[in-house]
Amino acid sequence: MGLMDSKKLLITGVLTDASLAFEVAKLAQMEGAEVVLTGAGRALRLTERTARKLPETCDVLALDVTQPNEIEAVFLDLQERWGRLDGVLHAIGFAPEACLGGNFLNADWEDVSVALHVSAYSLKALAGGLQPLLAEANGSVVGLTFDASVAWPVYDWMGVAKAAFESTARYLAKSLGPQGIRVNLVSAGPIRTMAAKSIPGFGDFEDAWQQRAPLGWDVHDQNSVARTTLAMMSDWFPMTTGEIIHVDGGYHAMGA
Numbered sequence: 001m002g003l004m005d006s007k008k009l010l011i012t013g014v015l016t017d018a019s020l021a022f023e024v025a026k027l028a029q030m031e032g033a034e035v036v037l038t039g040a041g042r043a044l045r046l047t048e049r050t051a052r053k054l055p056e057t058c059d060v061l062a063l064d065v066t067q068p069n070e071i072e073a074v075f076l077d078l079q080e081r082w083g084r085l086d087g088v089l090h091a092i093g094f095a096p097e098a099c100l101g102g103n104f105l106n107a108d109w110e111d112v113s114v115a116l117h118v119s120a121y122s123l124k125a126l127a128g129g130l131q132p133l134l135a136e137a138n139g140s141v142v143g144l145t146f147d148a149s150v151a152w153p154v155y156d157w158m159g160v161a162k163a164a165f166e167s168t169a170r171y172l173a174k175s176l177g178p179q180g181i182r183v184n185l186v187s188a189g190p191i192r193t194m195a196a197k198s199i200p201g202f203g204d205f206e207d208a209w210q211q212r213a214p215l216g217w218d219v220h221d222q223n224s225v226a227r228t229t230l231a232m233m234s235d236w237f238p239m240t241t242g243e244i245i246h247v248d249g250g251y252h253a254m255g256a
C-alpha cells in the first residue's frame, strides 16, 4: 500500500524533469496517487513532453495562474473528472529580470507587480478557485518557498514576493481551515532548476549551503523536497496548517 493510494492530486509547475514539481508528481504516482499536471502559456508543450517521462501517463491542463478563466476551466475539469481534490501543489514562481540580481532600488512597480501577482497572489487565486473540490476531500494545499524571513543577495523582489507568499499561506490557512482544508509551505534549499538558473548569482547560494548546512546539501537532489511535500499532502499531517517546514539540510537553524 502506498502513502498516496487513491489520492487525486493537481500538480502545477512541471516544466522540465529538473522541476521540483516533476519529482513530486513522480513520487506521487509511485505512491499510488492519480495526478493531473498543469502547464502555462507557450511552455505547455514542454510540460506535455516532460509529462511523458513520468512512470504513468497523465493529462496536462492549461493554466496560467494569472488568468481567472483558466483557473475556472481547471476547476470545471476536475469537478467532472474527480468531484474532489485531495491535494494541490503550487510550484509557481516568476519575476521579471529587473526584479533580480542586485537591482533592488531600480525595479519599478510594473515589474514588481508581476512578481507579486505570479509568485504570491496566485496561491490565493489557485486555492480559492479550487476550494469546493478541496473542501470535499479535506484537501491539502502545499506551496514551495525560499526562506523569506531574511534578505538574501540577488534574490531582491523575488524575496519580497516570497514573504508575501508566506503570509498569504497563513491567511489562507485561517480562511480555509473551517472547511477542513490545510495550507502549508515547504521552504527548500537551492536546487538547480530552470527558475533557479534564471537568477543571476544563484551559485552564491549553492556555495553558502555547502559550507553551512549541517546535513550537507546537493543542488541536484529534488527528492528530499518532494518527499516532504508529499508527506504534507498525505494523511500524516492531519492537524498541521499555516506551517512552513524547512527542507534545507538545517541551514536555517545555523547562526553562522
Ligand code: NAP
Pocket: 012, 013, 014, 015, 016, 018, 019, 020, 021, 039, 040, 041, 042, 043, 044, 063, 064, 065, 066, 090, 091, 092, 093, 094, 118, 144, 145, 146, 187, 188, 189, 190, 191, 192, 193, 194, 195, 196
Ligand atoms: P521551474 O522548474 O522553473 O518551475 C517554475 C514553474 O513556475 C514553471 O513550471 C513555470 O512555468 C511556472 N510559472 C511561471 N509563471 C507562471 C504562471 N503565470 N502561471 C503558471 N505557472 C507559471 O523551477 P522550480 O525551482 O522547480 O520552481 C518551483 C517553485 O519552487 C517556485 O515557487 C520556486 O520559487 C520554488 N523554490 C525553488 C527553489 C530552487 O532552488 N529551485 C528553492 C525554493 C523554492 P513557465 O516556465 O511555463 O512559465
